[in-house]
Amino acid sequence: MGEPAIKITGKSVFMDKVKDLLPEGGNLNLCLTCGACSSGCPATGLEGMDPRKFLRMAALGMDEEISSTPWVWMCSMCTRCVYVCPMKINIPQLIFHARKTWPRDQRPKGILGSCDMALRSDTCSAMGATEEDFQFVVEDVLSEYQEAQPEFAEMQAPLNKVGAEFYLNQNSREPVTEPDEMVPLWKILHLVGADWTYGTKGWAAENYCLFLADDENWEKIVRTKVKAVEDLKCKVWLNTE
Amino acid sequence: MRKSFGDPVADDLRFVVKTVVGEENFIDMAPNKSNNYCCGGGGGYLQSGYTDARRAYGSLKAEQILATGAAYCITPCHNCHAQVHDLSEIREHAWQTVHLWTIICLALGILGENEREYLGDDLKEVLMYPAE
Ligand code: SF4
Ligand code: SF4
Numbered sequence: 001m002g003e004p005a006i007k008i009t010g011k012s013v014f015m016d017k018v019k020d021l022l023p024e025g026g027n028l029n030l031c032l033t034c035g036a037c038s039s040g041c042p043a044t045g046l047e048g049m050d051p052r053k054f055l056r057m058a059a060l061g062m063d064e065e066i067s068s069t070p071w072v073w074m075c076s077m078c079t080r081c082v083y084v085c086p087m088k089i090n091i092p093q094l095i096f097h098a099r100k101t102w103p104r105d106q107r108p109k110g111i112l113g114s115c116d117m118a119l120r121s122d123t124c125s126a127m128g129a130t131e132e133d134f135q136f137v138v139e140d141v142l143s144e145y146q147e148a149q150p151e152f153a154e155m156q157a158p159l160n161k162v163g164a165e166f167y168l169n170q171n172s173r174e175p176v177t178e179p180d181e182m183v184p185l186w187k188i189l190h191l192v193g194a195d196w197t198y199g200t201k202g203w204a205a206e207n208y209c210l211f212l213a214d215d216e217n218w219e220k221i222v223r224t225k226v227k228a229v230e231d232l233k234c235k236v237w238l239n240t241e
Numbered sequence: 242m243r244k245s246f247g248d249p250v251a252d253d254l255r256f257v258v259k260t261v262v263g264e265e266n267f268i269d270m271a272p273n274k275s276n277n278y279c280c281g282g283g284g285g286y287l288q289s290g291y292t293d294a295r296r297a298y299g300s301l302k303a304e305q306i307l308a309t310g311a312a313y314c315i316t317p318c319h320n321c322h323a324q325v326h327d328l329s330e331i332r333e334h335a336w337q338t339v340h341l342w343t344i345i346c347l348a349l350g351i352l353g354e355n356e357r358e359y360l361g362d363d364l365k366e367v368l369m370y371p372a373e
Contacts, residue, residue, distance in 0.1 A: 042278050042301045046294050074294045076286055078279030079244050110288035149353055149371055171319040180355040184342035187351050205319070211285025240319065 012061040018097045026090035031055055037081035037091060047071040051081045051091045058094060067101035073108055077211075099213035107212055114208035115217060122228070124221050125204035127172040135159055135200055137175040138182070145183055155190040157182075160232060161197035167234035168196050169205040169225070185240070196238070202228030205240055243275040251275065257341070258315060261348035268309040278302055280316075282324025295324070296331060303328045306336055312361065317341040326359070337361040 019025040031052070038050035049071040058066050077092045085091075099107070114126035123131055142157045158164065168189075174181045189196050202225035209217040229237045242251050251274040259267045270277070281298035289295070302325065306314050314329075314336050316322040326338040339359045346352040347360070350368045357365055 040278070042281060042298045043294075046297060070291070073285070073289050074291055074298065076279045076281055076284035076298070078283065080276075080279060083243055083275060108285070108289040108291070110290050111285045114288050145353070149351075151351065151371070173319065173323075178358065180358070181340065181342075184340070184346040184352065184356050187346055187349075188342060191349070191351075208285060208288060211288075 012058050012063055014063040014066055014098070014101070015058040015061075015094070018058075018094050021097070022090055022093055026093050027087050028055070028059070028089060028094065030087040031059070031089055032087060034086065036084045036086065037089075040084055041075075041081050042078075043071065043074050043076070046074045049074075051075075051095075055089065055091055055094065066098050069098075072098045072102075073111075096213055100215075102213075104212075104214065111208050111212045114206070115212045115214055118204065118206070118208060118221055119217055122201040122224055123204050124202055124207070124224055125172045125176075126206045126208050127176045127204075129172055129176050129204070131200040134175055134198075134203055137179050138198060141179045141182060142186070145186075152187060152190065155186060157186050158197040160199055163233050164195050164197035165234065166194060166196035166236045166238045167229045167232060168198055168238045168240065169203050170198065170240060171205045197232060197234065199228045199232055201231075202226075243277070248274045254317060254341075257345070261345050268311045270305040270309050278305065280321050280324045280328070282318075282320035282322075287320060287323055296328065299324055299328045303332060303335075307332075311336065312363070313337045313339055313344075315339055315341055315344055 015028060019028050022028070033052060033056070035052055037055075038044045038052040041051050044050035047069055049069060054066065054071070072095050075092060075095045077096065079092055081091050082088060104112070117128045118124045118126045120128065121130055123129060123134060125134075138157050138159060142155070146153050146155060170182065207218060207221050209221055212218075226237075242248075255267070255269070272278070278301045280302040281295050286295045286298070306325070306328075314325055316325050316338060317340075322338060322340055329336050329338055337359060343352065343356065343359060346356065347364065347368060351370045352368065353370050
């Protein structure tokens, strides 16, 4: 008898745990090893990994490798592998849970910093823009355009308008780094006569706590944003992200 | 698209894009809609610090865009815009990357001078608002 090619413990504590969490166990036991997932995954080959391999390693109980490979941060959670899988196996959920096995302070610094920054104020801005910053930028840009572009003298970019149909959010990058990029959207909303508003609270569209696999703070940010929409009694939450 | 609303919304977006640029100017990539590849801007990638991996991930998307031969790539989402723009920059600016709102306002004739950051020289002055 030859040596086994890889050392396996036989049972994956990690995969069993994830199976318990997912509806239908994420179908994690049903893999046919066909490779459809890997052949269409843009992350295949990075760190010598691919989705089928990741799943097989988890199934074989290679828990240490699964929870230490940086590849879990190189999957964009795009779910194409699920879409093409004949057994609808939820590999990205497995990867997401592997992210959670990383100690919080060792997860990628940029994602961590963006999550922490968003937790510092009710704006949820990962770039740290405050309620006052946002209000100032919106009002400043609006008045400039009302003056310079005659057809849009009446255009509004309402803040905290109670009872508006649409609550619109905005990625922090626009108010912070390229405010002029907000204007084309305002123009379209103005021309179609949409009843919309921004909120000084909860306006930032991004949520890096989700990507960080920090469930508690991911939820906290979503709740802050939902509260902002509900406090203004808006009917539709329009996410531009 | 793939994760939430599915192909009906992908079709709606194609209706919008074809209406503003003209049917004959729209080139779809392959594969497309729910079967498309992710560009690699999402999932926290842009902030993850794994820049080389992010660009290698995006090379599939870059090849798709180059295969269309299109001069402009329209991105409706913020992360896609940042990523697809970066993929073009590292290929000697092989295509222009524009937000959907930019191209809609351009077609409506209401795009001002300061809203043209991502247009190429061929469109920088086209249908300028307000007209001189
Ligand atoms: S596509 Fe599904 S069944 Fe095929 S190898 Fe991947 S996970 Fe297994
Ligand atoms: S979700 Fe992750 S593993 Fe699946 S195809 Fe996308 S990048 Fe690859």
